[in-house]
Amino acid sequence: MAASNVIMCGICDAQHVSNVANYWCPECDEGLCSTCKNYHSLSKASRQHGIISIDDYKKLPAEICKIEQKCTEHDKKFQMFCPRHDQLCCIMCVSENHKECTGMFLIDDVIKSSRSSTLFDSLEKSLKDIQENIEMVVKDRKANLDEIKQQHLKSLNDIKDKRRKVNSRLDELEKNIIDDLNSTETQLKLKIETLLDKLSTKLTTIELLKTNLMSVKQHGSDLQAFIGSKMLEKDVTDELKCIQNLLEDDGFSQLGMKCQIDDKVTDILSKITAFGTITIENSQSPIVIGVGHEMQAQIFTAVPTRSRSIDGITASLIGDIKVPAGPLNTCITGSSVFPDGRIIFADCYHNKRLIIVQSDGSLDSEIPLSPLLPFDVTCIDDKLIAVTICYDNKIQIIDTKTKQVTETISIGTSRGITYRQGQILFCEKGKGITEIQLSNYKVCTLVEDSTIKTDFSYITASGENIYYTTNGSIVKCYSIRGDKRWEYKDESIIMGIKGIAVDQHGIVYVNSNKNNCVVLISADGENSRTLLTAKDGIKNLYGIRLYTNKLNIVNFTGRIFQFNIA
Template sequence: MTASDVILCGICDAQHVSHVADYWCPECGEGLCSPCKNYHGVSKASRQHGVISIDDYKKLPAEICKIEQNCTEHDKKFQMFCPGHDKLCCIICISEKHKECTGMFLIDEAIKSSRSSTLFGSLEESLKDIQENIERVVKDRKANLIEIKQQHFKSLNDIKDTRQKLNSRLDELEKNIIDDLISTETQLKLKIETLLNKLSTKMKTIELLKTNLMSVKQHGSDLQAFIGSKMLEKDVTEELKYVQNISEDDGFSQLGLKCQVDDKITDILSEITAFGSITIEKSQSSIDFGVGHAKQAQIFTAVPSRSRSMDGITASLIGEFRVPAGKSFTCITGSSVFPDGRMIFADCNHNHRLVIVQSDGNLDTEIPISPLIPFDVTCIDDKTVAVTTLFNNTIVIVDTETKQFTNTIKTGICRGITYRQGQIIYCEIGKGIVAIQLSNNKVITIVEDDNIKNDWSYITTSGENLYYTDNNSTVKCYSVKGDKRWEYKNESIMTGIAADQHGIVYGISNRNTHVVLISADGKNSRTLLTEKDVIQNAYGIYFHINKLYVVSSSGVLLEFDIA
């Protein structure tokens, strides 16, 4: 063990005594020797600290060991966790930087169940799935390399085979034209040689006539000379006629040979600049990535234990305001809350708009989406929302800063919608619960349920569960992997739905004038709010950091503190 690996007891070191630590206190952030560990364990200030052995401490990843137990900025103990900023907060942090943040929860409540929660199991499952996916990719890529090598050899053989066929064909064409050349030359030669033979015969005839003429002239009598010359004149006249007509003989023409190579052959030398081409082909891999039932990558967030009873839950009205009016009657059918605390509402039938307000009810912005009619809305991040629309079977992704659609997704008849970890999840009438992975627009049916027949079907999620209403009087709970948890039936009409971090469901019922609580196991229920609490004709309901927001169709928003 090197000197740098030795951890000293912090208490002894403060007394200028060097003792090697046998234990480590993460909350104190220092080592403890055995005697000091005993004192540490009985001290009122530290008896609840979770002390571990030095050997176990050294097995922790370096990043984990660096985790601070107190706020480094204010030197105060962390008390809350802000999911919007993904940060631990001390009491000063909350007052200075997180006044408007929603969704915050006590970290003491979360850490009590952190080891026993489904988070570690989910992370282990995700890591296992990620590892399996990587192994599949490695196997697939190696197989692709082998396939590319095979394609290389096949292409090489195709090139050589084509070249051989070209050579064979060119050899055949060459032989044909050479044969034609020889045949044509023979024909021309025959014509000329035939004429030469005729002329040779004529030359002999002419020589004979010349000899006869000289003999008659020198040795014949006058009578013989006279008569003989007349006879020779006739023969000479015939030969003159032959010479005069010799140009008409086919063999007398100026004959020659000309070779004209086909243009298609010469194109190879001029116009064809390549034997062919080599390109890269891309196609969709057969690998279907994912984890769990839906085979989608998940990022898990720690949530407090789901152990709270609904019996002691109370609701206190702490705020009320009206959504800024539009050009016509307001009809709010959906709502959601941004991570920064702002709220957004879907104003349906008449105004065809989205309305964003600050936490105090003041108008932030208004986004017209006509001719589309918004039904429900969910926040993706601080500036992006997803909206289901009536009548045209479409979900639109809206950038609230530019007020532009960034994506339009065709669906079935969609109604309630929520967002979870890269997916928008919605109710599709006659089909079930459908998820769309925003990274690639991949569509997955999580739950097949043809009982969703109600135009007022809504959906929400909490932790690893999703909850939705169907067929007017039923609330169903499924895991995000599609495993059924429970089903709750009520004679009253169920529409809007929300859930807290404990899995307790808040549903709007009894013709939109009551808020009903359903236990985390779906076995029990009780009424939390009624029309006496000013609940009137409400569809939108949202739970955020111990606050319950209920909005009526006319645009009156009620904010309740849940205790």
């Protein structure tokens, strides 16, 4: 419902009484007069609703006010959110259209803290950065205009100075060169002024987005704040792309003019056919657009989590399956899960293949990579994967549908790899955690850590945190900006780590290969406990993956243990 000038009390209206609303209840999606507001605040069913004033409600963008509070198809309250379809779902939607979707979570877990989520901060920072970039370009372009004017004046003086030294034969030539000069200046000014007009329009758009963002953040309901932030995220992303596209605009180049007077102008009657030439000097602008990794990496929706103790976590065996055998002994060194639930394994040393299985263990497909040895693998989407290659110091991006390599990226010595929000993260021996932006394949270091001495370092990511293993017995947690969160080491239970996973609560799961156990580490890195041991039938572990509340553990020979986590 869009805000209008006069909003009537919904409760009074139902009683055929007309009273102007002074308040608005986003949960009930109707206005309230002062009297009804008091009853509304006392009712057990509605006392927890976040009521706002009508004036604040009218400040919300119209599209935010139109957000439905219930599923329009089934007329039931939204209960779940599906990340795969980016969609709110009622219980009927889940049963009818999202049976195969994974990673769904309760909407109540999100909306309670959506107003304080990192997305709002990221959007605010991005809008500010876009505005600063535009203002910087405007200032630079105006300076360029002044420079062009000075160049024009200098060239004009040079032309006239030469003109006074020759005879009347130069009149026509002087006119030609001045016309050429003026035409060139007009051409350059047009390019820059066209860009300035675009930038002025962009500034207006940015101001509107900032106003909408603050209104949603301050006055929207929790649900409106969550959905509104995602709606605004698309607009901000579009504005980011527009700023990046400035580099391709003719008006963004460092334009200039140069007038070159012919030394033989005094011999014009016999040899010279032109007074001179006007050329455009085009060089790279000295300013740098600050829309790079640091800004883009923060444009994502972080699902807030509730803390959970590691003491209450239990694992019950569902069953175990076997990776389909190859011609030689199976040697599983890495695994990942597709968004649709299929599992992919790196069968490294002998069979030199990637193998994809359904959740029941049945074969989906194989991708031979011989003579290359695939060590670890991560899923980018339903078909694209990234694979680290043993001893070849490179990562390959592979299309699992066509089984073709789409990109090969040279790196340092690396094994463990994971995917996060358009980025590939991997452990690089002797260097730290390295990132590859899939948009341009730019490589940069996120975390400097020279203590990574072994090839067998595994990595995963969740929200704003990166988790990785070093030297077989240490687990470290860093933010995506490279700030250290914590470090955990206890060789009495963790030795020879060959896999790492993290759940929605930030609890870390690691395979202790030498101790034949799975260990839990608390979200703050302070405590740990053993979850599974050799008594549960697991040994020689070489991979661990969480998929909703299912834990998959695979050993070196390709036996997959499946546990339900509660």
